[in-house]
Amino acid sequence: MAEIINFSTIKEYNQFNNNETLHPLVNVVYLEKASPRQHRRLRYDFYTIFLKQIKCGDLRYGLKNYDYEEGTLIFLGPGQVIGQNSEEYYDPQGIALVFHPDLLHGTALGKNMNSYQFFSYAVNEALHLSEQERKIILDCFSKIEYELQHAIDKHSKQLIVSNIELFLNYCTRFYDRQFITRENANKGLLERFEDLLNGYFSSENPQNIGLPSVAYCAQELNLSANYFGDLIKKETGQSPQEYIQNKVIDVAKELIFDQRKSVSEIAYELGFKYPQHFTRLFKQKVGVSPKEYRVLN
Structure with a gap:
């Protein structure tokens, strides 16, 4: 059986997906840039959030039909493992927001990361987004991307971290909505x-x-x-x-x-x-x- 592929740095993950490294501690990664590859178990030493389509093959999490089908968000904390080993090839799809814990040192978000419990949810407890919610998430990603492409200055870290915090706060709201609107699923x-x-x-x-x-x-x-x-x-x-x-x-x-x-x-x-x-x-x-x-x- 193939070993787990471990990513200890953002740069390693960028290279794995054929994305440029604009900042050593954070990136918005476009997975479709990656070459076709086999299913493998993957481990990340940083926070990783996938914006996926329902039943996206590379995670193989077998989601059932739900009322929100435009996309899902899957949250992984540092050290978590996802995926499974297989000889089958697939074309990666979706977007990943990745940021290293070191980025958050000395910030208010760093002190409050434990309050975002969804990083410890199982994959089948992913956040299912409506189309409007998906647009908000993409807007947050866009703001982070803008800062990454902007020349680094004294405001860069604060603005990047602030936009990550905004994104996470929206996710908290959307999970609250999911708990309410999915009464049948949790009935x-x-x-x-x-x-x-x-x-x-x-x-x-x-x-x-x-x-x-x-x-x-x-x-x-x-x-x-x-x-x-x-x-x-x-x-x-x-x-x-x-x-x-x-x-x-x-x-x-x-x-x-x-x-x-x-x-x-x-x-x-x-x-x-x-x-x-x-x-x-x-x-x-x-x-x-x-x-x-x-x-x-």
């Missing part, structure tokens, strides 16, 4: 989440595995942890962790009525490693300790 997620938790606490998993984690729930629901978290937050106003904790408390309230069980036994049954952690969470959520709740009710 039943909350119900499936609730069923998953009910099944979990009805099994021996809490004693054997411990409390259910957000990562575990996301994996069981075939979603990345960040995408799952954002969907649940939009639907309930709570993070998945808060939702799980509230579920734990609901189950605990029922168990507390069983006088034969001590608070410690209930804590272990729920998956807590230490009973005092259960008592602390219960008091935080309910306002009284488990023992006090048992007496009051």
Whole structure:
């Protein structure tokens, strides 16, 4: 099996796609300039955003038919891998915005990059754009390109980074729209989440595995942890962790009525490693300790 092709610099990626390097840390790459090539797994040491058409062959992510089909945006953070190895050749298509983390050092965007969670979304959780949204994205790319082609001066870095930040903020808005307009695609997620938790606490998993984690729930629901978290937050106003904790408390309230069980036994049954952690969470959520709740009710 062929090894992963790793791109450590923007220049390497530019050369791979037959694009000129105008700046060592950032570029708008036109993939159609690249020569036909075989499918390979690719790893990037920088931020990479692909503007693709639906079912574009070089990523082979098998998207289903959605209501927004003009194009998609796929976000990769440094160190992520995409693609698969194959002997089949294809003609690369689309546009990629690539920028190295070093470009962001000392900027406000650099400090806030972790807030753009879509860099950790799975490929099948791509952002699907309407035609109008696609035009806005292309306008952002155009502004970045203008600065790259302009002679570098004291304003260049600030303007490039500002336009990248503008682009990312638009993407945040468009993802919020996607969460709302794709209710059918995500329909039943909350119900499936609730069923998953009910099944979990009805099994021996809490004693054997411990409390259910957000990562575990996301994996069981075939979603990345960040995408799952954002969907649940939009639907309930709570993070998945808060939702799980509230579920734990609901189950605990029922168990507390069983006088034969001590608070410690209930804590272990729920998956807590230490009973005092259960008592602390219960008091935080309910306002009284488990023992006090048992007496009051």
